[in-house]
Amino acid sequence: xxxxxxxxxxxxxxxEELYYGKVTAYGDSIERVSNITKSLKKExxxxxxxxxxxxxxxxxxxxxxxxxxxxxxxxxxKAKEFVAPYVFPYDARLQKQNPxxxxxxxxxxxxxxxxxxxxxxxxxxASASNSYASAQYxxxxxxxxxxxxxxxxxxxxxxxxxxxxxxxxxxIAAKHLTQYGKVMIIDFDYxxxxxxxxxxxDSSDVFYLSLHAHPLVEFPFYSGFLEEHGIDEGFxxxxxxxxxxxxxxxxxxxxxxxxxxxxLKVMDPDYIVVSAGxxxxxxDPLGHFNMLEKDFYKLGKMLKTLNKKMMFVQEGGYxxxxxxxxxxxxxxxxxx
Ligand code: SP5
Ligand code: ZN
Numbered sequence: 001x002x003x004x005x006x007x008x009x010x011x012x013x014x015x016e017e018l019y020y021g022k023v024t025a026y027g028d029s030i031e032r033v034s035n036i037t038k039s040l041k042k043e044x045x046x047x048x049x050x051x052x053x054x055x056x057x058x059x060x061x062x063x064x065x066x067x068x069x070x071x072x073x074x075x076x077x078k079a080k081e082f083v084a085p086y087v088f089p090y091d092a093r094l095q096k097q098n099p100x101x102x103x104x105x106x107x108x109x110x111x112x113x114x115x116x117x118x119x120x121x122x123x124x125x126a127s128a129s130n131s132y133a134s135a136q137y138x139x140x141x142x143x144x145x146x147x148x149x150x151x152x153x154x155x156x157x158x159x160x161x162x163x164x165x166x167x168x169x170x171x172i173a174a175k176h177l178t179q180y181g182k183v184m185i186i187d188f189d190y191x192x193x194x195x196x197x198x199x200x201x202d203s204s205d206v207f208y209l210s211l212h213a214h215p216l217v218e219f220p221f222y223s224g225f226l227e228e229h230g231i232d233e234g235f236x237x238x239x240x241x242x243x244x245x246x247x248x249x250x251x252x253x254x255x256x257x258x259x260x261x262x263x264l265k266v267m268d269p270d271y272i273v274v275s276a277g278x279x280x281x282x283x284d285p286l287g288h289f290n291m292l293e294k295d296f297y298k299l300g301k302m303l304k305t306l307n308k309k310m311m312f313v314q315e316g317g318y319x320x321x322x323x324x325x326x327x328x329x330x331x332x333x334x335x336x
Contacts, residue, residue, distance in 0.1 A: 001335055002137065002145040003040055004051045004130035009150050009276075012123030017113040018084065026115075027286055027318050028164040028271060032311040033150045036314070039324025045335065046146075053125060053132030054172070057131050062199055064170045067159040070108050071121045071166060077102075080243045083116040085109060106216065111155075111162030120151075124166040125149050130333070131273075135173035138271060139180050144310050146331055147173070151314040154193030154275050155220060163191065163220060168276045170313045178205040181270025182261065185209065188256075188299070189277020189315040190287035192224025194273065202234040207267045211255060213288065214242040239263055245288035251297045252280070254304070264306075272310040274303065278317025278326050286318050293322070293329045300333025310334075 010033065014026040018276070040046040041298075059068065074083055085106035105116070130147035137145050147176030151171055174183045185200075187193040187210040197291065200206040210228075215224035230238035241259045279287035291299075305311060312331070318322045 001046055001331060002143070003046050003048050004145060005033070005037065005048055005148040005313045006050045006126040006129065010124035011119035012117065013119070014082070014115050014117060014153055017115065019113055025292050027229070028151060031320055032317065032323060033148060033321050035324040036148060036236055036327050037179045037330045040174045040331075041301045043328065046331075051131070054129040054132035056116060058169060058172055058176055059125070060089045062158065062168055062319070063156075064159040067108055070105070071124070071161075072118070074102070074116045075118060077116075079118060079119040081117065084112060085110065085146050094116075095220035108159060108224075109161050114164050114166070115161050116161070116166070120123045120166060124151055128153070128169050131173040131313045132167035132176060132323060132325045133309075134313070135176045137271070138309055138311045139177060142268050142309055144334065145311065146312045146327075147314060148217050149314045150330060152277075153313070154189060154196045154277070156195040157198045158170075160195075165195060165315075168199060170273050170315075171174055171196050173311065173313060174206050174271075174273045177271040177273070180280065182267055183207070183271045183273060184267060184269035185273045185275060186260070186303075187212070187275035187277070187315070188280060189275055189290060190279035190284065191219050191277070191316065192242070193275055194220045194223040197223060197228065197238055197240075200234060201230055201238060203234040204233045204237045204267075207239075207263055207269065208239075209239045209259060211241040211243060211252070212258065214244055217245060219261050236266055243289070247289055249289075252289060252291065253295075253298070253302075256299075263275070270302075272306070274309045274312045274328075275315050276312050276330065276331075278323055280318065281319055281322050281326050284317065284319045286316065291326075296326045296330035297333035300330040301333075303336045
């Protein structure tokens, strides 16, 4: 299987995040990618490819122009500078005044846990180039591939970053594929993909299905509830399955199969983009589900039985000890 990955992604190096007012270690460390590449490179069945930089238009198809201008501008930060807003707009009418300035970054984020540094934009573009390349490859060859995206993407909305995400990699891939057919996003990250949901909330071109920890008790708190079904054209094209922390793998699979069957009755997609978050693994520092290596294998196998054109986009997953092995197990489950 092809793995799209670029070393430029490691230029986004953040050490700390603000969490409940306290400075803690940044969850999206560069070791996450090293860990995954190490596991996959041991196997001859994975073929690493550095993608071309994806066209600006492909990003613009998902994100607002002034948001992208803001992100681009942060390249002029000094080597050790970070953008981390502490003030957030409380009135939409006040937001319009020249928001493209570091001290008005609160305009473009919902979260104080995702700082920006000099190379964030470059790394985010490299990361999005993986999923774009996967989408192109899927459309041209029908072959599945794995986009080793980091920074991840599913929390990024059209005009806001947060949850370690700046550009929505899965949405960029899905949007590209809508030119060729109907698309379903299946998101199994521990956290709800509020960005992916919001980007396609009023559209029936992309069905968004997500299983995640209940937003009453987990990040991103303000979205991911069962009642969110989509609006206008997109009504019924959004399905959230919030599950309580400590949900067993057995219960998880039951919910997965049930919700997937329901989604497939609403839409028979030509393409499936899987937002693969491995923070559902047992003992993940950010997650409280209990998926083991063998469960990821089973999950991959189950997706294979759908017999659809499919691609995989890396999202979360923070337990370094297991991350690489679980990614490998999941992809092997799909391949074998
Ligand atoms: C892509 C993805 O999985 N994003 C998750 C973002 C969650 N952000 C809040 C997590 C804060 C964790 N840091 C504190 C560790 C406490 N043990
Ligand atoms: Zn997550």
